[in-house]
Amino acid sequence: MAADASGTAKGRAGEIALVPGTPPPGTLAELEGRAERYFRSARAPNTIKAYRHDVSDFEVWCKVDAGGLPPLPAAPATVALYLADLAGRGLKASTIRRRVASIAQLHQEADLEDPTKTKAVKNTYRGIVREIGSYQEGKAPMLGPTVRRVLSAFAGEHGPAAKRDRAILLAGLAGGYRVGELASLFVEDVEFEDGGAVVLLRGSKTDQQQAGTFKGIPHGRRPETCPVTHLRAWIGELRKTGRHAGPLFCAVGRYGNLRKGGMAADSVSRVVSKRAQAAGLDPERYTGHSLRAGLVTGASEGGASDKTIMDQSKHSNLATVNRYKRRSGLFKNNAADYLGL
Template sequence: MEVLIQDEPAFAHASLTSLSASANTYIRQSKAKNTIKAYQSDWRSFCTWCEERHLSPLPAEPQTVALYLSDMADRGYRTSSIGRHMISIGLAHRTKGFPSPSSDEMVRAVWRGIRNTLGVAPHGKRPILVEDLRRMLQHVPNDLMGLRDRALLLIGFAGAFRRSELVSLNVEDVQFVREGLVITLRRSKTDQEGEGRKVGIPYGSFIETCPVRALQAWLNATGIDSGPLFRPVSKAHDVRNARLSDKTVARIVKRYVRLIGLDQRHYAGHSLRAGLATSAAMAGVSERDIMAQTGHRSPLMVRRYIRDSNLFRSNAAARIGL
């Protein structure tokens, strides 16, 4: 996405170029970095597909986009991915001053057909429940990497953090108080303007699953007093002065769910966040309190967690004597 500079007199061009660069920077900051990366990746895929078939990607004919979406569906892409590609193509056209081919009725008809054929049910990762987490922590090694993993899993779960939020935390964002921890989340996926919010994490009832004590143990062992909270640890047990990547969070979660016999394909970093919401719903925590912890602005997703948690707790078939 870029701001276009129309033909201008030479004396104004340099100034406009500078302003354009500044505007493009703000455009890039208007959405989350991962969202921008996804849009860029989608656009590159579409351009490659068009080049292989000698079709124009920009501007693209509506028929070209319709064929591209159909091909994605035939190749097994999920409805959500296909829909995002359609948005990316339209966005690329609009930022270059072209009408979006995604708005054409032919493309919309193909999109409706794909949704009706493939369905639109979400395919989210499975939640890690409290009992799963307890079992996972039993496999954490008694070394520096283990201290980090224990703290990361417990803070990620208790705070219901997204993996991007978890790795963005700095020591300066953490305050130890009488009741536990107050973590200031400076920015998140749903808070691109940086208003920030505070998340309270209380002491756990058991030492082995207490997120507050786990984080204190990690900080005490490493001596980290500023900068990134969670960092890479080498095989030689050296702590790097760098920020852990969000992909590493997913790998850590997958490693421990595999150790307790679960299929790692169904779990990732989001399983911690989903796990807190689902476990809280199973424990009868109110929708409002769950949203306060997760930071959800809409109750729709939280209600899905509540419905899932009630599948067997309030089950008609369980009460008829089968």
């Protein structure tokens, strides 16, 4: 990237004012806006939301709690103090790690030295992790017995909402979808074949170029839990109203009328929580993410290889998959079984 006579550097993303070592006038607001544009085009909506919140919190902390320390460029000592304050507030190590990444991103957008790469910040974060631990309590996985319990709780319902919810639960579980991915599916991107349903996912967290990926949803062993059967039933409901294209999942009104437009990711997640609660389960532990966790955990317990699981879930990081698997198989060939208790 080269600077012209006006002092701006021209690159593929446009013109970015550069002053070596210091940010340009009004730089924090400008950079937040620019970074937000980049994030919107290259990252998932939830990532954008988290980044904005993180940057805002850091800026306010520097101005108020730290008595006016500059957030950009931030000194390593400033970032280290901020992390210590976050730990004191009781934030989890995973949240603090995300704040570190957001501060790093902010400085990278300004073409400034990244304070999070220094020993002061790295050692502070390591100390926090050692003291508070890095364990992340995820949502409970929706395993086979659990989803059967949830489905049985509304087995007597046959309206549009019930058909939609069965499709969300079973297709979401079998596909290992992120909740945002479920909300982004389209009717015209689902095709039925002898082996099951082929679903095109136009874009995802691990497909930032929007190249699109296909997932195969196989037939289930039981009609009541067959994801293909219930996906077909829901699409049939959509087609009754002339919907042959558009969002796959939509809101359903009180009297069974299908609303225009698609469902937000939060709304899809609430469907899972609501149906879990109706089955006597804790709605705080069962959300949309429980479906994705259920695929990884259940497939692992059934003997599926990591590659097989990741081919379906589209995870790009094996460490993430292993986090889901920590509780799977705890009672298989357990040493305590040999105690004769």
